[in-house]
Amino acid sequence: MSADFAARMRAGGTAVGYWVVTDNPIATERVAMTGYDYIAVDMQHGLIGYQGMVHALLAISAANAPVGVVRVGENSVAAIGRALDSGASAVIVPLVNTAADAAAAVAATRYPPAGARSYGPMRSGLRIGPAPAEADASVLVLAMIETPQGLANLDEIAAVPGLDGLYVGPSDLTLALGGVTPTDPSVAMDFDAALRRVLAACRQHDLIPGIHSASGEIAQKRLADGFRFVSVASDLVHLEHAARHHLSIARSAS
Structure with missing residues (x-):
């Protein structure tokens, strides 16, 4: 499945995903x-530890x-390596500031001689054959663009061989552009x-353009703009929104 997903995205496919920040595998x-x-598991800002990531995947x-994606x-x-060994089909790598950062991210997703990933596929080995080249081809790596x-x-990062896509973090990018919030x-x-x-x-570089979005409406706009890997909101945000919505309805009846 992960190999099919990677091939489809590299061929110009579009994917809409959901963002998970809570350690709640049943949800x-x-x-x-x-x-x-895809479902993206957030290991940067999410309230999830290593075992929580494994359970989510x-x-x-x-x-x-x-498919499972891990930021x-x-x-x-x-x-x-731990995200990929646990079964992630793609990784989103934060705070990529230079071409060297992007090259390091790519190397971490590839086995030698193409990269620096240590061989120990664990869960990923259940779906991917033992040949390192086959595993390399099944993994997507996206670099986040979110800092000044x-x-x-940007152009130097996008030109890094082996990079599959760029992923915009809207909140950090807004702050990077001088936003107060x-x-x-x-x-x-801007x-x-x-x-x-x-x-x-x-x-220009035949990469997958990705971005996070706060709602389905914004995701729809970003897809129309040309983004092809678009994540929607998060489980914690939607839990709060749903709770507030139902509370307001209940109280409006009194």
Whole structure:
């Protein structure tokens, strides 16, 4: 499944995913059965430890439809390797500021001689054959563009061999552009211009353009803009929204 997903995305496919930040594998399994193309497990800002990541990926596998993606906590061989060994089909790597950062992320997803990943596939070995080259081809790696330095080095990052895509973190990118808050409307024009730059870099280098979105409506807009790997909100945000919504309805009746 992961190899098919990687091939489809590299061939120009589109995927809409969901973001998980809580250590709740039963809920993750339920969400994974709703029709999303992937479920992303957030190991950078999510409230999830290593065992929670493994359980989340098991829950996603149990749903037998979407693939598991992990935003790793850091750009390191250890963090990326553990996510892939646990069964992730793709990794989103935060705080990629330079071409060297992007090259390090790519190397961490590839076995020697192509990269620096240590061989120990654990769960990923259940679906991927023992040949390292086969495993390499089944993994997607996306570099996050979310800092002033990353934006300044965008073209160099996009040109790194083996990189599959660029993934925009809207909150950090807004702050990087001078926003006072992660949703500051005063930098909206600069933000839109930055998104156009990311899309152009992806077109030039045949990369997958990805982005996070706060709602289905925003995800729809980003897909129309040309992004092809779009994540929606998060489980914790939607839990709070649903609770507030039902509470407001209940109280409005009195």
